[in-house]
Amino acid sequence: MRPSAPPGLLSTAWILVRKDLLLEWRSRARANALVFFALASVLLFSFALGPDTTFLRHAAGGTLWLAILLASVLALGESFRVEQENAALDGLRLAPADARALFLAKALANAVLLVLVGAVILPVLFALASVDAVLGLGRLAGVLVLGCLAIAAPGTVYAAIASHARSRDVLLPLLLFPLLIPAVVAAAKATSLVFEGDPMLQSGSWLGLLGAFNLVYWSLGFALFPRVVED
């Protein structure tokens, strides 16, 4: 019998995404923990900022993205911790799976998880800050997806590095947070514009910034990730 041809880059990535999401679905431990962690952060931000609803609405965009950012550190760290058990990452590399496909898969799976977290905490935020964003739901979904993709791409590269270093829990945010400032600013601003109305039509330029950020860091991650996981 002739051995079947190995799957290409994109189909490998697709198989790996399905593997990651299936792992997630079977236990749901990580997703549950992330959602509750993000909910707790939203509540904490609301308590820290005070009960003024108008002010909370002003801060809602920032609150949402800070909660997602904090949750992302846990999600990213965990996504490589599961691969270290039984040296699963080495197994994948020997399969052989292209390291670039590994990057695409890990980053995409992390982004999906973060979008899920965002989708769960958004209704809570609507209630806490009394936001009426029914008309902007489509745009909000767009911002959420773009923002989570922007966090996931550099986050996956850095999580792979930090997972092998000493005191990785300190290292990952230390590397990741400064890099993500432009993405978080753009996403928070675009979200606020959905919540509070956009009379000056500014959200296009913030979404453009978010798109450019994604383009730069997805290509950099794609090109550099093989060097990170090589041994």
Added chain:
Amino acid sequence: MLKKALIALTLLAIGLVVWAAWLGLAWAPPDREMGDVQRIMYVHVPAMEMSLLAMTLNFICCVAYLFRPRWSTDSLAEAFAEVGLFFGTYGLVLGSIWGKPTWNTYWTWDPRLTAMAIGLVSYAGYLALRRFVDDAERRAVWSAVVGIIIAVDVPIIYLSVRWWRSLHQVQSSPATVDPAMVHALRWNFVAFFVVFIVFVMARYAIARARREQEMTPPPLVLEAAR
């Protein structure tokens, strides 16, 4: 040999800094609008230029390391990152001091200030990463990857003033500045550049020494091998 060159260059740097400081503080005319406060520019601009130069050279070393791994490139990248962080922090503090009387605030979220602050925190993270990874080979590869990723910010810092036209003024051209001020600024550039070279050489020597110490087996192993 290297030590003697370093001492000679250090003496030269001290002399140049004193000469350039005299030019900037006393010899050059005060600014018509800002008065003596403007003299901070003579140190702020060269410090920031040296910081951007160091970050650019760090990026080049990182790319070079990934294509051709050499310990000297890795050590040089470390030296550039730390010197760039030093000059950048120094320049940012000077700019803040200048901003209080001129803009009436120490800090504002102007695109250039923001981009510079992001850059400095990023390079601090880069240096932290180098401390956190024990395996020398992995440390070199990973810090090269991180160095390339954070270098995206460097052109943004430089071009931010042209793209957004916010509070921070754009780069001046010598054609529009008083010749005496240009003269003082040029001497400060020379002085800062020599200081930059001294710092990089010294820091590179430290990085190499650390590397050699890492590679040398402990004395017990040496004795056992005998």
